[in-house]
Amino acid sequence: MIRLRQLEAFRAVMSTGGVTSAARMLGISQPAVSRLIASLEESMGLSLFDRRQGRLYPSYEAKFLLEEVDRAVSNLEHLSRLSEDIRNQKAGHLRLACLSGFATSLMPTVIAEFLKDRDDVTLSIQTRSGLRVREWIAAQQYDIGVADEFEGHTAVQNEPLDIRTLCVMSPQHPLAGQRVIQVGDLHNMPMIVQDRENRFFHRVKSVFDKNGVTLNVKVEVRQFATACLLAMQGVGAAIVSSIDAAEYTNRGLIARPFEPEILFRLDILYPKFHPRSLLLQDFITHFKTRLEPFIHQADYYR
Structure with missing residues (x-):
């Protein structure tokens, strides 16, 4: 030889x-x-x-x-x-699928940080609805997916994370001076909400209903980012993921804790029958570390 x-x-x-x-x-x-x-x-x-x-x-x-x-x-x-x-996780290719809104909030920062000093690592990212992301992961078209409100699939393994939410508004909003927004404070006030087909809308509506508070829906949107931008323009208040809120607070958006707490369910998805590369495992660790400030701590340490 x-x-x-x-x-x-x-x-x-x-x-x-x-x-x-x-x-x-x-x-x-x-x-x-x-x-x-x-x-x-x-x-x-x-x-x-x-x-x-x-x-x-x-x-x-x-x-x-x-x-x-x-x-x-x-x-x-x-x-x-x-x-x-x-x-050493310095070479390879990753395929990522995620929610459209997530691709314009935290994910670009996560990717940029991960690719730094990894000249021989390439990455492809595709964005769609949570349902389509689930389908792609089940078909092993992508290595990792980020979706919301995952309902289960025999070919998909999920890691659920509860993300804290905040009530956002413009600096001119009547409640902008309050340190904490109570559900009663939003009685009949114009609200920007996720569309009614989304589970998070029904979670918000349930809290309003249980407390006898009228939810005055002014605008329905599909993405939290859109809700933040509309809130900045004074269209109304919105309850959004703390991840999205963080993207706009430095542009003047007011973000306040909301009570009672409403959590937004985020799911990290993996193909169940496909091995995870060392590079993917390293990316997962980096991604979850960047998510830590936004995760409901009781959920994260359970």
């Missing part, structure tokens, strides 16, 4: 013109180089050098093989570096 070290010795002798220089290049002894050359000739069944007066002279066969040996050694060195990068 031909070994990489034999090829390295052969290439060193060919490039330097002698065993002494080759030994210096490789950082080994001259006898070690000679042994490697002899064992390579034995493995190939070829005489690669003529030995005259203590010197090695390349044969025709050696000159003919040199280009292929150069290519083989380069490929093996590249493979060695690549395998090391893979072990």
